[in-house]
Amino acid sequence: MTENIFATVRVAVLAALHQVVPDLAQDVAARVEVTPTKDPAHGDMATNAAMVSSKAARRKPAEIAAALVEHLAGQAMIVSAEPAGPGFVNLRLDPAAFRAVVPTILTRFEAFGGSDLGQGVRVNVEYVSANPTGPMHIGHCRGAVVGDSLANLLAKAGFDVTKEYLVNDAGGQVNALAWAAYWRYLQAIGTTLDEEAFAAQVPGGLQYRGEYLIPVGEALAATHGDSLAAPDNGVAGVQLWFETVRDTALSMMMAGIREDLALLGVSHDVFSSERELAATGATDKVIDRLRGMGLIYEGVLEPPKGKLADDWEPREQTLFRSTQFGDDVDRALRKSDGSNTYFANDIYYHADKLARGFQVMIDVWGADHGGYVSRMTSATKALGGRLDIVLCQIVKVLKGGEPVRMSKRAGTFITLRDLLDEVGRDAVRFTMLTRKSDAQFDFDIEAAVAQTRENPVFYVQYAHARCRSVLRAAAESHDVSPETLAQASLDSLADEAEMALLRRLATWPRLVEQAAQSREPHRIAFFLYDLAGDFHMLWNRGRDDAALRFIQADRPAETLARLALVSATAVVIRSGLAVMGVEPVEEMR
């Protein structure tokens, strides 16, 4: 038995359609939808059944619709069915069908809206995976919130979800981190070198000049004294200090990142280490496997056209035939020094996820990795897996409409910590989901903390607080326990504003499924905003007409019905916020 009344009605529609079109094909049936109507004049729900089956049945949509109406009218819950427009069938439901959602909610609480859509399929959602070379910044933040909420959403929709983080602790950037940390160490023990003199000794130059590495240098000095430096407190041979400094820097950077993630309310189930993966040597085995499939060859790539390629020269390299899977060019797997490219290691990493039993993989990436999507999906396709990639576009930080300058302390963009300090976790998380992830985002700090209707965070929280406020007030004279409210007779709920709210609550299970299927957690935020709007409207009806207030001293039955509706509304707001990782508030005075 589903809690999704659209699914329930769809079953009835399909049954009717089979009567009208006996040899209905499976794929046609799959396209039949039952949707809420946009226009109340069209009834409560509409189905496209007649239109999608018209072609195969070789009958006109209107004709099928007319026949469907015959079979549908009078079915359980359906009080009327009529053909409309180009072949829709509009359905009007017994109001009791919508009222029935209230006891369901009050019995199931936040489990309401859950779904078996996922069938327990194991899904791996990889997100954040920020390089451990510095603090998390605003760009990471969007991916963190989108990934975390998407994972929550998929879990609610019945998938078996694992949240994963890949620590990019291998490769040249980590060497650069070690050198940068070493500089801070030398400073901590009082080196006489100046920064440029030091930088001249660093292979590839001194990167990561942000002040955030100072504590790493100090920690190294506290633990190791001057034993990692040359006798004059200058640069010693790498064999003396490199691994120590690198490992200390990595672990302190990761500790900081984990701390930031915790503050953001993000927690991963699995942290994988690129260095450990690479150390197994298994990357070569996966490449051999692909070679056995004829997908690896030694070859020379064409130079990129149009772009100034100053140091480009033709070179033979080991290439993966990603063009066979729709990529623009084949992609390199080995660097000129013989080591594997990040892509090669990432192929192994995804093969490893497959081996761990994940039928579906989702990677949440920043826009700067957009050019990488095609090769990675190509590789996972070759390995027989399914990979969906959610790209999060650039976030610009504004304050009152003005761009916020870069943070000096971080030596990079505004840090996640700064943002959390100023805006707060709940507002950050909610606001990050007020845009679909593939659209660019101007995050205005002032707007995110504003206490007005323009700010969806506030508007939704306020609706919840108002629900709780009513229940607190009612508790003085009524039993407002969910058990009691779930038993309330709801026949008195008939006002248009009450029905609108009921209809909205009834769409929650459907919304969860659709948002999960499209991998679009932002839909939750918009749903909650609409739901809050329905509730505020109903509230104000009570202002204009005292007979519509929730608590009616002389009419206990109606009061209980309304309190049940209010309580159910609060539950659904809470469950939506839970998916988004936002705490509901009880009051906002």
Added chain:
RNA sequence: GCACCCGUAGCUCAAUUGGAUAGAGCACCAGACUACGAAUCUGGGGGUUGGAGGUUCGAGUCCUUCCGGGUGCGCCA
């Protein structure tokens, strides 16, 4: 130059995955507090969905091609 993402009301954004007359908020105009929370609500005007073609019963959504913004472009992860 090529690839990917985006382009919707003056502004910020939605749009039930191809469905009916494209919707909200802000701003603008006109209204509602002897209160279970007016931090809210009601009503109104505002559109050639960047342009042009195409696919079909039906396109903001899919295809082609331009225009504009963003991201990236053989050994950085």
